[in-house]
Amino acid sequence: METLFFAIITLVAIVSAILVISCKNPINSALALVMTFFCLATYYVMLDAPFMAAIQVMVYAGAIMVLIVFTIMLLNIRVDATKKHSHKILLGSIIGFFTLINTVYILMKSHAAAPTGPFTGDMIKQIGHTELIGQEMFTKFLLPFEITSILLLVAIVGAVILAKKKL
Amino acid sequence: MENLNSYLTVSAILFSIGTIGVLTRKNAIVIFMCIELMLNAVNLTFIALSRYLGNLDGQVFVFFVMTVAAAEAAVGLALMIAFYNNKESIDVEDVNMLKW
Secondary structure, three states: OHHHHHHHHHHHHHHHHHHHHHOOOHHHHHHHHHHHHHHHHHHHHHOOOHHHHHHHHHHHHHHHHHHHHHHHHHHOOOOOOOOOOHHHHHHHHHHHHHHHHHHHHHHHHOOOOOOOOOOOHHHHHHHOHHHHHHHHHHHOOHHHHHHHHHHHHHHHHHHHHHOOOOO | OOOHHHHHHHHHHHHHHHHHHHHHOOEHHHHHHHHHHHHHHHHHHHHHHHHHHOOOHHHHHHHHHHHHHHHHHHHHHHHHHHHHHHHOOOEHHHOOOOOO
16 A cells, blocks of 8 residues: 555656656746655655655745745746757756666665664654654754854845845 | 665656756756755655664754755845846856856
């Protein structure tokens, strides 16, 4: 049952990812990308990471995609594809396909061999995923978490300055 | 729970599709969305391996990747708006002011 569900989600994710790169209109690409993000959130739920799934839907499918769609509509871009560069598409596809073959080959040859940590699926279900993530983030990763706030401040200031009329 | 390799394969496929998009499209916003797709493929790898190894560090890393992606979206889209104000286009082939 779960395998069938996984197969359906995978199919939807890959088809919508292909739609992202093949749609002529950027708005359609953005909507297909939202679909891919929802499929990834489903994967996260299947991997016992419900907090990450919620963050995925809220931050990615919510905030970031709203920003992108807002920019697309603000700029009012005409649909491209006036002229085609077939050799570029061919070359890019070959490189992407080669990346895929290489990665899958390495995946099939290897297996994950790191020391396993203490967090099992039962433990995550019992204590709660959000609580475990919070414990990790505010003890072991406190310094990176604080640095993240500086990054966000820089991004806010940078975006405001860049989008001003006069630079 | 599914096999780890199936998640990693899905992630590899999504990453490759994102790569093809970055290399073939000319609209800067679509290229930007393909980069987001690649970031998400990597996030899936992080979470699958983290769950498989019973270690939550990977999921905290995904949180940081999402933060960086949000910052990147804000700055990148502001850059695109600034470029559009100058050139009335966001084709990456029009970004050639530094060429001789």
